[in-house]
Amino acid sequence: MADQKVIMDISMSLDGYIAGPNDGPGNGLGDGGEELHEWAYDLAAFREPHGQEGGAINEDSKMLEEAMNRPGAIICGKRMFENAEGWGDNPPFHKPVFILTHENLEPLEKEGSTTFTFVSGIENALEQAKDAAAGKDVAIGGGADTVQQFIEAGLLDEMRIHIAPLILGGGVRLFDHVSPGRLEKTRVVDSELVTHITYRFVR
Amino acid sequence: MADQKVIMDISMSLDGYIAGPNDGPGNGLGDGGEELHEWAYDLAAFREPHGQEGGAINEDSKMLEEAMNRPGAIICGKRMFENAEGWGDNPPFHKPVFILTHENLEPLEKEGSTTFTFVSGIENALEQAKDAAAGKDVAIGGGADTVQQFIEAGLLDEMRIHIAPLILGGGVRLFDHVSPGRLEKTRVVDSELVTHITYRFVR
Numbered sequence: 001m002a003d004q005k006v007i008m009d010i011s012m013s014l015d016g017y018i019a020g021p022n023d024g025p026g027n028g029l030g031d032g033g034e035e036l037h038e039w040a041y042d043l044a045a046f047r048e049p050h051g052q053e054g055g056a057i058n059e060d061s062k063m064l065e066e067a068m069n070r071p072g073a074i075i076c077g078k079r080m081f082e083n084a085e086g087w088g089d090n091p092p093f094h095k096p097v098f099i100l101t102h103e104n105l106e107p108l109e110k111e112g113s114t115t116f117t118f119v120s121g122i123e124n125a126l127e128q129a130k131d132a133a134a135g136k137d138v139a140i141g142g143g144a145d146t147v148q149q150f151i152e153a154g155l156l157d158e159m160r161i162h163i164a165p166l167i168l169g170g171g172v173r174l175f176d177h178v179s180p181g182r183l184e185k186t187r188v189v190d191s192e193l194v195t196h197i198t199y200r201f202v203r
Numbered sequence: 204m205a206d207q208k209v210i211m212d213i214s215m216s217l218d219g220y221i222a223g224p225n226d227g228p229g230n231g232l233g234d235g236g237e238e239l240h241e242w243a244y245d246l247a248a249f250r251e252p253h254g255q256e257g258g259a260i261n262e263d264s265k266m267l268e269e270a271m272n273r274p275g276a277i278i279c280g281k282r283m284f285e286n287a288e289g290w291g292d293n294p295p296f297h298k299p300v301f302i303l304t305h306e307n308l309e310p311l312e313k314e315g316s317t318t319f320t321f322v323s324g325i326e327n328a329l330e331q332a333k334d335a336a337a338g339k340d341v342a343i344g345g346g347a348d349t350v351q352q353f354i355e356a357g358l359l360d361e362m363r364i365h366i367a368p369l370i371l372g373g374g375v376r377l378f379d380h381v382s383p384g385r386l387e388k389t390r391v392v393d394s395e396l397v398t399h400i401t402y403r404f405v406r
Contacts, residue, residue, distance in 0.1 A: 014364070014378070014386065014402070015219060015376075015377070015378035015381065016218060016219040016376075016378075032383060035385075161217070163366075163400070165385065165386040165387060165388045165402055166383075166384070166385055166386065167378055167381055167382070167383055167384045167385075167386070168383055169378075169381055169382050169383040169384075170383075173218075173219075174218070175217070175218035175219070175370055175372075178218065178370055178372055179370070179372050180235060180369075180370055180371055180372040180373075181369070181370045181372075182238075182368065182369055182370075183217065183368040183369065183370070184368060185368045185393075185396070185397075185398065188391065188393040188398050190391040193388070194388075195388065195391055195398065195400055197366070197398055199217070199368055
């Protein structure tokens, strides 16, 4: 499993926010934050895992399909889990999801093959997620705190940022509390709404 | 002159900084900030106006040539002027430059056709710069305060951001104090080091 990568796909405003102000339960993306993901909502690749039919197939589709299909397991923070209210009865992941928390909670099995396992500590979460991913990559799902912990620990290999043509002016920043560093840009895909840039962390 | 545009070309780190920490006279780009402009230093289009010979010609050249040739006049903040220590005897602009300040200062005429005129207020500066540009566009040269004032006043038409694959972790943010808004992405040019994205302000 040495070639399993730790990856991340995230939509960010031009001013560096991944959620608007006042994020919380029922408002997981914060005020105005839904616009960050506007490029994805109408795609067939978004609608299908959310149980909807139809939708567009274009340059963005490939990016979203890669984001959804490449990882065999996902790691998210507990706050994100709570803000999304557990993603309902049939979450869009359809794979094992590991939720970082110091609470001792029983695993949750949802419809559509999504399982939530609650784990403490990023190294521990990563080990379990790599096992569960069965040779596929592991994605960091967010939120910002979780992403920042993985970056600071040198555990993130690659990230793809979908840069939305928005100024949010406030909210949750992707790169707060992250130490200076250099990345290697490996791929750029432009689409009508956003610019998808893939970076590899240089160590 | 109704088709004169107010434009800006600026290099920004992935975490939104256009200068590193501790910027000041003699350290105009702040600690680590020079890396933001790494994509430009070796270009013939950069070396020539700086009085050096040779240099590379590539995808980045076109971006830099446009940034340098499109404007007929430039507006900068006084702090930037001071941090750059007036750009020496032969500044790289070779055109009229208007420096925003409330001080009453005499114009400076430098070698190589760069003139510095000191003006108070962004509307006033823009009016004078448009006249001096003789039909060409007016560029906002920076720093961040000046750019933010122009954006907030709705006076910036277009900006091209050169996104450098860097996390600076601190310094001067491009979009601090800017109100939420939507932009139109009009052009993306990828090069080895950076991604050049052009946005138009939607009003």
